[in-house]
Amino acid sequence: MSTRSVLAWSAVLVALAAVLARDRFFFFFSADSVCRTIPIDAAWPSTTAWGRLNETVDGKLIATVPIAAPCHKTLNGEPNSLYDEERCAVLRDTWFLPETHLESPSSPMSYLFSNDTCNPWSGPDTPCTTGTDAVYVINATEVSDIQEGVRFATENNIRLVIRNTGHDYLGKSTGAHSLSIWIHNFKSTELLQYSSSEYTGPAVKMGAGVESLEAYKFAASHGLVVAGGNCPTVALAGGFIQGGGHGPLASKYGLAADTVLEMEVVTPTGDYVIASPKENTDLFWALRGGGGGTFGVVTSATVKAFTDTYGSTASMMVANTGANADALYSAIGGLIQKALPGLVDAGAFVVWIVAPFGFMISPAVAPGLTSAELDKLMQPMIDILKGAGLEYQYSSAQHKTFLESFESYSQATSWNVSDYNVGGRLIPRALALERTDELVGAIRHISTTAFMSGVSYNVASADAGGGAAHPYFRETLFGLALGTPVNYTDWGATLAGQGRITHDLIPALARLTPEGGAAYLNEANFEQSDFQRTLYGENYERLLAIKRKYDPKSIMYARTAVGSEEWEERGDGRLCRVK
Structure with a gap:
């Protein structure tokens, strides 16, 4: 056969393979391909193929439309029939509430992962695109729905994403050019x-x-x-x-x-x-x-x-006036040394906030303790504040049940997770108690310009049951989660805020544990360079083998x-x- 004939037959075979792949009778790209298939590729499933998937999952396939689409005159390059100024105004009023994104099959609650591709504040003439959202979503309500989604993604070499409520600081529940399986409605x-x-x-x-x-x-x-x-x-x-x-x-x-x-x-x-x-x-x-x-x-x-059982809650507030800043951060050191260990060892869970406005405990939750017992555990912190001449507000209450306790604070202190870029670090008890001044210095560096939350607990003696959670949890006195605000009208400022987390704020804490250190997987920095060690520790190699x-x-x-x-x-x- 001549060279020209070989080339001709090769061209025919390549074209035939592309056609067959498009019709899903022959998978030109396997799941082992170098890259996942995206909509501009010839191998992307045809409309007919997506229709067959929709039939297989009983009509539960959703073509993604960004929830901010009513704010824009075009959608994915075409005139947008959903454009509605009144609906857009309502959306802007509720955009900051997690519930706005919770009921969406695709909207990322952490705005950074939208890549600013459909912003309700960017103006109606700004194009709206699907961007980093999934292309299609299966609203799974049966196990078979998930199985069909996994099969379809595998056969067609498409990126697969799993989404639940969208509470996600690391961008795991969204992804460009993907098929998403939405499990939010598994409610039994x-x-x-x-x-x-x-x-x-x-x-x-x-x-x-x-x-x-x-x-x-x-x-x-x-x-x-x-x-x-x-x-x-x-x-x-x-x-x-x-x-x-x-x-x-x-x-x-x-x-x-x-x-x-x-x-x-x-x-x-x-x-x-x-x-x-x-x-x-x-x-x-x-x-x-x-x-x-x-x-x-x-x-x-x-x-x-x-x-x-019954339980108690407590809250505290100290404003940062500027003039009292030195005394305030000294008091935070006292909290770490003299109050937190006793509280968590008695079964309490303490959330405390340090930010430019000041310091607050919101809340301390003490299941199985009376309010008098909780007050006694909080007394060392109160004594420190009084001794420093700091004005404070403090209150505590006793509740008949845990649910009553939870409902007494959960709505009032439900911070909007969609308004912040987030990173975090676990702080071991030994570091907190032996190097308190250095730790408080890092906390002050971060909290003068950013929002910081300390979440305190003791799980050292809990029955871990041989689970894969980072071993560092068993040494932890508290985790620090920090955030820089999302700016919905300045994408560059939002990216700069994330950069501060990665290159300044988290390193200020990481330097205190150069021999190791860890972060809580659900509140970590998605740009963590050494994520294998920081998020999984000594468990990583075993986890990789299981994967x-x-x-x-x-x-x-x-x-x-x-x-x-x-x-x-x-x-x-x-x-x-x-x-």
């Missing part, structure tokens, strides 16, 4: 009398979309409590637990991951399995603290439930997740393997 709850060689007693089985307040209310209706989050709208099984999960009952019962008895999971190969101490034990270990969006899609978690076992084709990717170093997101949003 069931009370069990659980019996195994590891645990016998009451338990709650909850769907992946069940949020903290929903779980607390269900448990309370049966005279019980479960370990959940401090934010009422954080879903527990689908992400929170997989990051470890600390909350108001952490000092009493441990991390939420410590209380898990078993999970139901769709693996990246599409299998539906149970992960427990008896089945798929390695996966069970990994899912309890090893990170979400990479080992599989958790559809339910069964967790220990504990007898409800490769259950996801041999690396179907599931998320920023800073286990195995994510094998991929890169390019400037056009395309996800490609690192060569």
Whole structure:
């Protein structure tokens, strides 16, 4: 055969392969390809193929429309029939509320991950595009919906994203050119009398979309409590637990991951399995603290439930007048040394805020303690404030149940997570008590220009159950989460604020633990360069081996997740393997 003939036949074969791939009869690109397929590629599924997927999932496929579309005259380069000035005005009024994004199948609650592609404040003539949002979303309500989504993404070499409530500081729940599986509506709850060689007693089985307040209310209706989050709208099984999960009952019962008895999971190969101490034990270990969006899609978690009891809460406020700043930061050092250890060792969970406006405790939560007992534990801090001549406000209250305690503060102190770029660091007890002055110096450097939250707990003696949460948790006195504000009218300022977190604020804390250090996986900096050590510690290599076992084709990717170093997101949003 002549050279010309060979070339001609080669051209025909390449063209035929492209056509067949488009029609999904032949997969020209496999899941092992260098890059995931995006809409401009010939291999991107046809409209007919997407229609077949929609039929397979009973009409639950959603074509993404950014929620700010009513604010723009064009959408993805075409005239936008959704443009509506009145709807846009309403949206602007509610944009800062987490609930606005919570019910969206695609809107990132952390605005940085929208890439500013459809901003309600940018003006109606500014183009609105899907940008970094998923192209399509499956509103999954059945296990089969998830399996079909995983299969379709695998066969068509498309980036796969798992989204729950969207509470996500690391950009795991969104991704350009992707198919997203939305598990927010897995809302089942069931009370069990659980019996195994590891645990016998009451338990709650909850769907992946069940949020903290929903779980607390269900448990309370049966005279019980479960370990959940401090934010009422954080879903527990689908992400929170997989990051470890600390909350108001952490000092009493441990991390939420410590209380898990078993999970139901769709693996990246599409299998539906149970992960427990008896089945798929390695996966069970990994899912309890090893990170979400990479080992599989958790559809339910069964967790220990504990007898409800009374409890107390307290709050405190000290304004920073400028003239009292030295005394105020000295008092924060006193809190760290003389009050926090006793509080968390007694089972309390203490959230404290340091920011340009001053210092506040909001709240201290003490399950099983009377208000008088909590006041006594808070007395060292009160004495420090009085001794320094600092004016303060303090109050405490006693509550009949944990739910009553939670509801007394959760709405009043529910900070809007969508307004900040976020990073964090875990502070071990030894550092806090032995190098207090250095630590307070770092806190002062950060909090004079940024928002900082200290979340204090003691999970050292909790039954970890062999989970994969970072071992540093067991040494931690408190975690520091810090934030720089999102500027919705100045994208450059928002990016600069994230840069400050990465290059200035987090390093100020990291320098205090040069030999190691760690961050809470759910409140970390998504630009953490050494994320393997900082987010997973000594568990990383074992987690990576489990990832490769259950996801041999690396179907599931998320920023800073286990195995994510094998991929890169390019400037056009395309996800490609690192060569």
